[in-house]
Amino acid sequence: MGQTEKVVKMTTNLQVKQRKLFITPKNAPYIFIGPAFLLLLIFTVYPVISSFILSFQEVRGVDKTFVGFANYTRLFHDPIFYKSLLNTAEILIVQVPIMLFLSLLIAVGLHSTMVKGKAFFRISYFMPAITALVASSIVFMILLDEHFGLVNYVLSFLGVKSIPWLTSPLWAKLSVILVMTWRWTGYNMVVFLAGLQNIPAELYEAASIDGAGKVKQFFMITIPQLKPVFIFTVVMSTIGTLQLFDEPFILTHGGPNSATMTITLYLYETGFKFFDFGYASAIAYVLVLITAIVSWIQMKLVGDLEE
Template identity: 45%
Template sequence: MPMRAVRGAPYAFLAPFLLVFALFWGWPLIQSVMLSFQNTRVSPWVFDWSINWRRLLVDRAFRNALWNTLLVLVVQVPLMLALATALAVALDQPFLRFRAFFRFAFFAPVVVSEVAYSVVFRLLFNGDFGAVNGFLASLGIDGPNWLHQGGWAKFVIVLALTWRWTGYNAIILLAGLQSIPKELYEAARMDGAGAWARFRNVTLPLLAPVLAFCLVLSVIGTMQLFAEPWLITDRGGPGNATETLGTYLYKQGFVNLNFGYASAIAYSIAAMAALIAALNLLLTPKEARA
């Protein structure tokens, strides 16, 4: 067989995938970039390189969605990662019985459909007949109208996200914990280090690369947040109090049919997610990124 044919064989095997990728991923990406520089509110659409990007700078609704998204990011992600770390440490204890069952139980929420668990949370926190307010009433406490008050609605979104993703991150962190040599803990114990000292000086430094990985994934996921505010708080309500960049993008693209502006929002989300993830990695010590 000619050497040229041998060298070209891998590319022949890759060709079907590359063709499908170009057709269903590559071209839509290029098309969406082109759309972000077009005025799609007129017929026919016309090229206007700045109309959508200028609007981003002055759009109060966009700023509100950005603020809500960043608020969830700042509050929910650190809380979730702290709980996930504590849970991973608990699941890694040698004296824990039924370890496999507990790992599955805490990982299970991520397997549940977003629609299903959003409906459950919507019912639980219903202000009129929800189980949460029913429980509070049994204690003599008048529960709030969770989904119709801005602050409480944000709280429900944060709680729902934490419930869904804590176990997922805990399993990833657990894998990182199990890669830490046990000899290091034995040496620290022999030096008189207590449980907290071992966690702070052994576990956290060696777990930092996995924590950084979970942080980046969580940042990217939060910047794309859509299902929970759309389904739990009825399309980002009340009064856009839980509007996120994802729900605002959907409304612009598929409700208002302003595809050019929706494309600009999409690429602004991608740029901000990439920037925040890059900052996280830059602020992470080099040893943690190794």
């Protein structure tokens, strides 16, 4: 039997086996993506639908009772929910602008031709974003300890009294903002840096010929060209802050006196500490609605500025 006949025979046998397995050119793609689609249904679509239905129910043990909009109505009379919402808004308003300003400043500096060792600095600034969040939060918890922390120890040499970083409502909130800024500044710096590298050099050359200085070039060329990057970083940073959980959970446990209680932390405690899953589901969907509205407003405002 020749080589060609062997190939033909093998191809025929393969086609027969495919028919037995119901694999044809038409249904083959669906068969191959089927397992991934099934996992998506089980671990994403089903939990979303199930939690939405759960938000209209009251759960007691294994018993579920339909209560309509009672869980959502309860939110309007819950002072802790309003407190967590206010805390999240305060952190968002303070932390996001500071972080994005620092990210842009560092990105512009590292984009400059005068800076040596750019790779080292880029990696150094980006490292916090890939550091385990629990580990970094524990390190900051040790550094910011009121009595034995390194930060207060250094400040004592400058004549500054011990600061209750994690036990005072104001300082605890500032500590959370500090840790968040440390962690995500480098991440946004990389995004801004990518945007800067995509700005055509011809624009700066033309501006230089027309007599525009570096400051004018920055505000007239760099900032307008980075508007899509600003949209991305602002929206993503806002969504991330609205979902803030790890830092206050590890550093302060939402305290003191609920000063760092965020919406997601309150959601977690409601569901997994008090086992009120119906109410926790209602909080989750209100958070989704708030996130969608805030993101839409931000994109609308930036879009209007572009026009």
